[in-house]
Amino acid sequence: MSEQPKKDYDFHKEHHTELLTVNMGPSHPATHGTVKFMLALDGETIENIEVDVGYLHRGFEKECEAQTWTGVFPYTDRLDYLASVINNVGYAMTVEKLIGITTPERCQYIRVITSELARMGAHFTCLGAGALELGALTAFIYFVEAREMVWDLIESVCGARLTHNYVRIGGLTSDLPDGFAGNVKTTFKECRRLWIDFDKLLTKNRIFLDRMRDVGGISSADAKAWGFTGPCLRAAGVPYDVRRAEPYLVYDRVDFEIPVGETGDNYDRFQVRLEEIEQSMRIVEQCLVQMPEGPVNVNNPEWRQPSKDLSSGNIEYMIHHFKNVLEGIHVPKGEAYQAVEGANGELGYYIVSNGSGYPVKMRVRPPCFPITSALPMLIKGRLIADLIPTFDMLNLIGGECDR
Amino acid sequence: MNWWETGGVDSPVMAKVKERFKGTSTLIFTHNFKGDDTIVIQPEDVSLVMEFLKDDPQLAFDILMDVTAVDYLNDPDIQPYLSGLGARFEVVYHIYSEEKNHRIRVKAPLKAEEPIINSVAFIWPSADWFEREAWDLYGVVFRGHPNLKRILLYKEFVGHPLRKDYPKTKRQPLIGPVN
Amino acid sequence: MTLALVETAAKIAFVFGLNIGVFAPLLGWVERKQSAVMQDRIGADRADVFGFTIIGLFHTMSDTIKLIFKEDFIPRGADRIMHTAAPALALIPALVAFTVIPFGGHYTLWGHNVNLVVADLDVGALFVFAISSLAAYGVVLAGWSSNNNWSFLGGLRAAAQMFSYEVAMGLTIIGLVMFYQSLSLVTIVEKQNEFWHWGIIWHWPAFILYFTCAIAENKRIPFDVPEAESELVAGYFTEYSGMKFIMFWMAEFVEVVTISALCVVLFFGGHHLPFVTDAELISGLGGALYPNFANLAAMGIGILTFIVKVIILIFIQMTIRWTLPRFRYDQVMALGWKLVLPASLIWIFIVGVGILSGIMPRP
Numbered sequence: 008m009s010e011q012p013k014k015d016y017d018f019h020k021e022h023h024t025e026l027l028t029v030n031m032g033p034s035h036p037a038t039h040g041t042v043k044f045m046l047a048l049d050g051e052t053i054e055n056i057e058v059d060v061g062y063l064h065r066g067f068e069k070e071c072e073a074q075t076w077t078g079v080f081p082y083t084d085r086l087d088y089l090a091s092v093i094n095n096v097g098y099a100m101t102v103e104k105l106i107g108i109t110t111p112e113r114c115q116y117i118r119v120i121t122s123e124l125a126r127m128g129a130h131f132t133c134l135g136a137g138a139l140e141l142g143a144l145t146a147f148i149y150f151v152e153a154r155e156m157v158w159d160l161i162e163s164v165c166g167a168r169l170t171h172n173y174v175r176i177g178g179l180t181s182d183l184p185d186g187f188a189g190n191v192k193t194t195f196k197e198c199r200r201l202w203i204d205f206d207k208l209l210t211k212n213r214i215f216l217d218r219m220r221d222v223g224g225i226s227s228a229d230a231k232a233w234g235f236t237g238p239c240l241r242a243a244g245v246p247y248d249v250r251r252a253e254p255y256l257v258y259d260r261v262d263f264e265i266p267v268g269e270t271g272d273n274y275d276r277f278q279v280r281l282e283e284i285e286q287s288m289r290i291v292e293q294c295l296v297q298m299p300e301g302p303v304n305v306n307n308p309e310w311r312q313p314s315k316d317l318s319s320g321n322i323e324y325m326i327h328h329f330k331n332v333l334e335g336i337h338v339p340k341g342e343a344y345q346a347v348e349g350a351n352g353e354l355g356y357y358i359v360s361n362g363s364g365y366p367v368k369m370r371v372r373p374p375c376f377p378i379t380s381a382l383p384m385l386i387k388g389r390l391i392a393d394l395i396p397t398f399d400m401l402n403l404i405g406g407e408c409d410r
Numbered sequence: 411m412n413w414w415e416t417g418g419v420d421s422p423v424m425a426k427v428k429e430r431f432k433g434t435s436t437l438i439f440t441h442n443f444k445g446d447d448t449i450v451i452q453p454e455d456v457s458l459v460m461e462f463l464k465d466d467p468q469l470a471f472d473i474l475m476d477v478t479a480v481d482y483l484n485d486p487d488i489q490p491y492l493s494g495l496g497a498r499f500e501v502v503y504h505i506y507s508e509e510k511n512h513r514i515r516v517k518a519p520l521k522a523e524e525p526i527i528n529s530v531a532f533i534w535p536s537a538d539w540f541e542r543e544a545w546d547l548y549g550v551v552f553r554g555h556p557n558l559k560r561i562l563l564y565k566e567f568v569g570h571p572l573r574k575d576y577p578k579t580k581r582q583p584l585i586g587p588v589n
Numbered sequence: 590m591t592l593a594l595v596e597t598a599a600k601i602a603f604v605f606g607l608n609i610g611v612f613a614p615l616l617g618w619v620e621r622k623q624s625a626v627m628q629d630r631i632g633a634d635r636a637d638v639f640g641f642t643i644i645g646l647f648h649t650m651s652d653t654i655k656l657i658f659k660e661d662f663i664p665r666g667a668d669r670i671m672h673t674a675a676p677a678l679a680l681i682p683a684l685v686a687f688t689v690i691p692f693g694g695h696y697t698l699w700g701h702n703v704n705l706v707v708a709d710l711d712v713g714a715l716f717v718f719a720i721s722s723l724a725a726y727g728v729v730l731a732g733w734s735s736n737n738n739w740s741f742l743g744g745l746r747a748a749a750q751m752f753s754y755e756v757a758m759g760l761t762i763i764g765l766v767m768f769y770q771s772l773s774l775v776t777i778v779e780k781q782n783e784f785w786h787w788g789i790i791w792h793w794p795a796f797i798l799y800f801t802c803a804i805a806e807n808k809r810i811p812f813d814v815p816e817a818e819s820e821l822v823a824g825y826f827t828e829y830s831g832m833k834f835i836m837f838w839m840a841e842f843v844e845v846v847t848i849s850a851l852c853v854v855l856f857f858g859g860h861h862l863p864f865v866t867d868a869e870l871i872s873g874l875g876g877a878l879y880p881n882f883a884n885l886a887a888m889g890i891g892i893l894t895f896i897v898k899v900i901i902l903i904f905i906q907m908t909i910r911w912t913l914p915r916f917r918y919d920q921v922m923a924l925g926w927k928l929v930l931p932a933s934l935i936w937i938f939i940v941g942v943g944i945l946s947g948i949m950p951r952p
Contacts, residue, residue: 027738027742029738029739029742035822036818036819036822037819037820048742051742051918051919060561060562061560061561061562061563061564064562064563066571066578068547068572069571069572069576069578070578072578073578104444105444107444138914139819140819141819141914141915142810142811142813142817142819142913142914142915143912143913143914144624144628144911145624145627145628145911145912146914148628148629148630149628149629152629208912209914212913212914214811214913214914214915214916214920215914217916217917217920218914218916218917218920228472231472231473231508232472232473232534232535232536233534233535233536234473234474234475234534234535234536234540236473236475245508247508252508252511253511339413340413340488341413341414341443341444341488342443342446342448342488343443343444343446344446344504344513344515346475353475353506355475355476355504357476357478357502357504359480359488361485361487361488367480367482367484367485367488368478368480370476370478370480370502372475372476372504376539376540376543377536377539377540379539380535380536380538380539381535381536384535390917390918390919391742391820392814392817392820392917392918393917394820395819395820409562410562
C-alpha cells in the first residue's frame with residue numbers, strides 16, 4: 008500500500024522548519040547606496056526578496072521646483088554622485104533645448120571631455136566596489152587609485168572632486184585650465200597601467216569567473232521590457248547607447264565602439280564596463296585633438312550670465328545680470344525631454360516651464376531605478392552570495408534612485 | 411503664436427498614430443514641440459494606445475523609459491486642453507523604440523477629484539516601480555497595478571508631496587522606535 | 590626532575606611567547622603593511638611614541654590598548670555564558686596544537702638531552718588535527734549564541750566548511766605518514782635530515798592539497814565565506830567587540846602560524862637547513878672541540894631556520910589572501926568534497942603504489 012500524498016502537503020510544516028527572514032540593509036556592508044532587502048531564506052537560498060528603496064529620498068523634484076533654473080544645478084550633482092558632470096550636462100541641455108540655444112563648439116567639446124572623465128570615474132568605482140564585495144580588496148584599491156587620478160583632473164577643471172556643479176545653461180563655469188591636455192596624457196597612461204593590472208587580477212581569475220558567470224543573467228527582450236539601459240542593457244546584447252542612437256554634443260564626430268555582451272549576466276556587465284573605460288579614454292583623447300579655440304559661453308546675456316567686466320561696463324548686460332540674479336532666467340513656456348548617456352544608462356530630464364523663473368516640473372529619469380526593480384526577478388531562487396555581485400553590477404546609486 | 415506651434419510635417423510615428431486613431435475620441439491633442447512627438451490621449455484608452463504602440467511592427471516601442479505625473483494646479487494655462495477637460499494632473503509616459511530608434515511622449519490628463527488611470531505594468535514590467543513612484547508622490551491611482559504602495563516614502567507618510575498644494579516646508583512627525 | 594620541569598616550562602613559554610607575543614600581533618602589522626605594499630599604499634604609520642613611528646609597528650600596541658578599553662558588548666537575548674566562552678574556545682585549540690610541533694631538533698647541552706618540542710607525542714599529527722577541529726566549536730557557538738541572524742548563518746557556514754575540510758585535510762597527509770612510517774612529528778622531522786627526504790620533494794601534490802585545506806580550515810580568503818563581510822556583515826563574530834573580538838583575530842593569526850609550522854614540519858624539513866644534516870652542522874661548528882657551544886649554536890640556527898621557513902609560508906598565505914576574491918559557499922563545499930577529497934584519496938593510492946614498487950624509496 009503506497010501512501011497517498013497529502014493534498015495540502017506543506018514541506019515546512021511537515022519538517023518543522025520555517026523560512027528565515029532577514030533584513031539586509033539599510034546599513035549592511037553590501038547595500039552601499041542605502042537600500043534594504045527583505046530576504047526570506049531557505050538555508051542559503053533566497054526564496055523571496057523585496058527591495059525597499061527610498062532611504063536617500065530628499066525631495067529632489069520638490070526642491071527643484073522652488074529653485075531658479077540656474078539654482079537647480081547643485082541638486083543635479085547629487086543624483087548620480089559618481090558622475091556629476093553628466094547630470095549637469097543633461098540638465099543644461101534640456102533647458103537649452105527648451106530655450107532653443109546652441110552652445111559654442113568648444114563648450115560642447117569640454118562637456119564631452121568632462122562627461123567621459125566622470126563616466127570613467129563612475130565605472131572605476133562600480134567595478135572596484137564589485138571586486139571589493141567579492142573579497143578582492145587589492146583590485147578595488149587599484150581602481151580607486153585610478154579614480155582618484157581622474158577626479159584630480161576634474162578637480163583641476165572645476166575645483167570640486169565629487170559635486171562638480173560645473174555646467175551652466177548656455178555654457179560652463181570656466182574653460183579648461185592650462186596644461187590640461189598634458190595632464191590627461193600622463194593620467195591616462197597611469198590609468199591604463201592600473202586597468203591592465205585590474206584586468207589581470209580578475210578577468211581570467213577562475214574564482215571570479217565562477218562567481219560572476221551565469222549569475223543574474225537576463226535576455227535582451229526581458230532587459231528591454233524591464234527598462235534596462237546603459238551597460239546593463241548592452242551586456243544583454245542590445246547595442247543601445249544614447250551617444251550613438253541620438254548623438255548629442257559632438258559624439259558624432261568622435262570614433263568609439265560600443266561594447267556589447269551576449270548573455271547579460273554579471274560577467275558581461277563587468278566586461279562591458281571595463282571596455283567602456285577604454286572607450287571613454289579614446290573619446291577624451293580625440294576630443295582634445297579636435298577641440299577648437301573660442302568662447303565656452305553663449306554670448307547672450309539673457310541666458311548666460313555675462314562676465315564681471317561686461318556686466319559692470321555695459322548697461323544692457325547690467326540689466327540682464329540684475330534680472331537674472333533676482334528672478335532667474337525666464338525659460339519660455341513649454342515642455343522638453345532630453346536624454347544623455349549617464350554612467351548607468353539613459354539619464355533623461357523632462358521639464359515643464361510656465362515662462363517664469365522657476366520650473367513647474369523637473370523630472371529626472373533615473374537609469375538605475377527600473378534596473379533595480381528587476382533585481383527580485385534576477386535573484387529569486389539563487390544563493391544569498393549571488394545577490395552581492397548582481398547588486399553590484401546592476402549598480403544602484405542611492406542618490407539617483409531615491410532622489 | 412502658442413508655444414507648441416512649431417509647424418512642419420508630422421514624423422512617420424506621428425502620422426502612423428494619427429492614422430490609427432482617426433475618427434475616435436482617443437487623441438485629444440498632438441504636437442511635436444522641439445522635435446518631441448507628443449500625443450495627449452483619453453485616460454480610459456491608455457491600455458489600448460500602449461498596446462498599439464508596443465505591438466505595431468512599424469512602431470515597436472519596446473522600452474518604457476519613464477512614467478511620471480505633473481500637477482497643473484497653479485498653471486492650467488500651459489497645456490491648452492486642460493481647462494476644457496477640467497483636468498489637474500497629467501500622467502506622462504516617455505517611450506522609446508530601440509529597434510526603430512524613435513521616441514514618443516504620451517500624456518493622459520486626469521481630473522483632480524479622481525486621478526485614476528489604468529496601469530501599464532502588464533505591458534512593460536518597468537512601469538511597476540515608476541507607477542508606484544507616481545502614486546507615492548502625486549497620488550495618481552493606477553488601476554490594475556500588482557503592488558501599488560509607497561516606494562520612496564515610508565508607509566506612514568500622509569499626503570502626496572509633489573502636489574502643488576503640499577507646502578514645501580511641511581514637516582511630518584518622526585516615526586519609528588523611540589528609545 | 591626539576592631540570593625537566595624547567596625545560597618544559599621554558600619551551601612552553603617560548604612557544605606561547607612566540608605565538609601570542611610575537612607572531613599574533615606582528616601578523617596584524619604584516620597584514621596591514623603587506624597589503625599596503627601590494628596595493629600601492631603607505632599603510633598604517635601614524636601611531637608614534639615620542640615622534641618615532643618605526644614603520645607603523647606601534648599600531649599593534651595602540652590597537653591592543655584601544656581594544657582593552659572598549660566596551661564589552663553582549664547583545665540582548667544572547668546566551669551570556671556561551672557568548673563569553675566562544676572566543677576562548679576558538680583561541681585555545683589554536684595555541685594547544687602548537688605543543689606537538691617540533692621547532693628544533695635534539696641537542697645535548699652539558700649532558701642534558703634537549704628535545705625542542707613541548708610534548709613529543711607518538712600521535713602528534715593526529716593530535717594536531719583532533720585539537721584544531723575543536724576550534725569549530727568556538728566558531729559555531731559564537732554564531733549561535735549571538736542571537737543574530739547573520740552570526741547564525743556565519744556559524745552554520747563555518748561548521749559545514751570546517752568539518753568538510755577536516756576530513757580532506759586528514760587524508761592529505763596519510764601519504765606522508767605512509768612514507769615516513771610515523772605519526773610522530775618529531776620522527777617525521779628527523780627523517781627529513783637529508784634534503785632529498787624532505788616531504789616537498791616527493792609529496793608536492795599533497796602539499797598543494799594540504800595547503801588548500803589548511804587555508805579553508807582557517808577561513809581566510811578565498812575561503813572566508815563564514816565571515817564574508819559583504820554577505821554576512823562579519824559572520825559569526827558580528828556581535829563581538831573589544832578583547833573578545835580580538836581573540837577571534839588572534840585565533841586566526843595563530844592558526845596561520847600553526848598551519849605554516851605544520852607545513853614546515855611535514856614538507857620542508859622542520860629546522861633542517863637544506864643540504865646540511867644536523868650532525869654535519871654540529872661538527873661544522875666545532876662539535877669536537879666545544880660540544881656544548883656547538884650544540885647551542887646549532888640549536889639557535891635550527892630555531893632560526895624554522896622561523897624563517899614559517900615566515901616564508903606566512904608570506905605566501907598573506908599574498909594569497911590579498912590577491913584572490915572569495916568563493917561562493919556552495920563552491921567551497923564542492924571544491925572540498927568533489928575535488929580535494931578524491932584527489933587526496935588518489936594520492937594515497939599513488940603513494941602506496943610508489944612505496945611498494947620501490948619507486949619512492951622510504952627514508
